[in-house]
Amino acid sequence: MLEKIGSLSMDEIAEKIKACQKCPLFSTRHNAVPGEGSYKSPVIFVGEAPGEVEDLHGKPFIGKAGQLFSKILQSVKIKREDVFITNMLKCRPPGNRNPSKSEIGLCLPYLESQIALINPKIIVTLGNIPTKYLLNSQEGITKVRGQWFDWTGGIKIFPMFHPSYLLRHEETTPGSPKELTWKDIKELKRALSQLRNDFGK
Template identity: 40%
Template sequence: MDEQRRLSYLARMGVHAWQPRTDEHDGAAASPLEMPPAVPPQAPPATLEPARPRPAPRAPEPPPVPMPPPCAPSSSEPAPFTERTVAPRAPAPEPPADDLFAPAASAAVPAVATMDWEQLARAVHGCRGCALHETRQHSVFGSGARNARLMLIGEAPGADEDRQGEPFVGRAGQLLTRMLAAIGLAREEVFIANVLKCRPPGNRDPHPEEMARCEGYLQRQIALIEPTLILSLGRISAQHLLNTDVSVGRLRGRWFEVGDARIPLRVTYHPAYLLRSPAQKAKSWEDLSAVARRLRETERK
């Protein structure tokens, strides 16, 4: 192989062979140690990518909001409840005329606190003071003697009461009838009402604003009847009438006085609760016996 072909192959392989050269001064061949270092082959130029747009500068983050100090833990045990006279509750604002009666009724609506029995019954049956009138079948005004010495107050109508428009007509009402008979009273001798005059959907607990709307009706019933005693049936009724959140178990067994007339009030379990917890019937019998004794004492006076 001639020298030119050998050098060509070596160049293609990237090998630069050393060739002797003649020194400019003396013509001697240069030593391999005096050769300039071989220059490595250069890589092909990289393909330039188009410039990417720079992201917009981020807005500075707001300084952290200091957290308020933690509240002191509250005790789950309610404050002791002592026997006392309960001040009358402030009356709810009077609904406008078209909230009390159907559109066909007279626009001259008297204040609830001045209504007679017929006006009060019409007001309750035509009331649209809250959303419960949209789901009720009947409002439940109450039933019994309008001069009763004993007034019983429950929480709200149930499904049976909503269908019939009468209070305590289901299984709980049947038990209440037997409870009254045990102390020598018939249903016709007492007056039975509820804190709420319409059934809450699904028998849920009444909302505070719903009870506030019915407050004037209940207070007017109490004022018209002027009962000697009031028997509160269940948690909702007792806590509303006494303006407290104490449980029935701690409220029962003592006397309270409510309203300007200072009417004695006793608390006992709701008959529906007694159907679920028959072991508590003995305590309800104690409450009923105390009511019967108080009625006999006041009758002798």
């Protein structure tokens, strides 16, 4: 069962995140990055943590990897403003190091509250950290990407490669991360179209 932080609205959660000092990352951030997009979205995209550009501007997925992410969405006519985009961790770990378990644990109630309020049908986990954490599994992203998993409250989880991984693997040959991502985003688009037909969501 997902826990909401009291009866806060999405905007109030964002304000709480911006003022948060629960873990040491508050002392090295320029800006917390709560996430952005539609609060009525049928899908939430969850990355790992803000990078350098995101930290400077307080917005998710706007650096090089974020620009590639936007192109991936555009390729199947998904508009960024129609979906909700966020990260597991709302503040940048210095030097983009992996977040610690305790940092993730302290930050998780914010993500859970955002999920509970938006109540999406689908969560797309981007990369290893959100995938392993939300699925409570040690399987790497290469093994689980492009598959559907049942999660809390009837929500489905659909893991995909993180766009920063795609930047490090430019090839588009069959079986390459980019080619597999093209398959995955088309599958996501199919599922979203199905949802719109079935539920109008």
